[in-house]
Every structure is written in structure tokens, then in C-alpha cells.
Amino acid sequence: MPTIGFIGLGRMGSRMAENLLRNYPLVVWNRSREKVAELVGKGAVEASTPAELAARSEVIVSMLATPEVTADVMLGRGQYSGIGVLDGVNRGGL
DSSP states (O other): OOOEEEOOSSSHHHHHHHHHHSSOOOOEESSSSHHHHHHHHTTOOOOOHHHHHHHHHEEEEOOSSEEEEHHHHHHHHHGGOOOOOHOOTTOOOO
């Protein structure tokens, strides 16, 4: 069973992540920590950076708010320099 990494735990993302957690190992990361704590309390594992999430996951799902934030988190730009998803993604990851 693949480990799923989930980034972006807002209104829609938190509900989707919770549903996935019922059937899959789940690693989560969010810009704010509140939603992360809720899912960790239900069995998810917290990643400290997007890169760590990517390194610990075979499949990555993103539900970030804007195209700009998505690009920064995925590509490791701005405040995510060196810790973006592509900095940690495994070969063959989805």
C-alpha cells in the first residue's frame, strides 16, 4: 500500500486527507500547523518540510490555495528554497 503525502489542509484538503487516512498511510504538511495536529491525532505522520513529505511518500497530493504558493512549495522557491517537494521527491514518485 503506497504512502500518500498530502500538502494543503484547508477546507477541502483536510477533508480529503482525512478520507485517505482511513485506507492509506498518510504524511501531511501544511503552512499552518493547526490542521496538521488534527490529522496527526487521527494517525497521520507530520512532515517538517515539503521535501521531507516528498521523501517519505510514493504519491503526493496537493491542495494549495493559489498557483503562486503551489509553485513555491513544489519548486522550492522563496521561503521554501531548498525544502520544496522537488528537493525531496523519490525517483518514480507520483
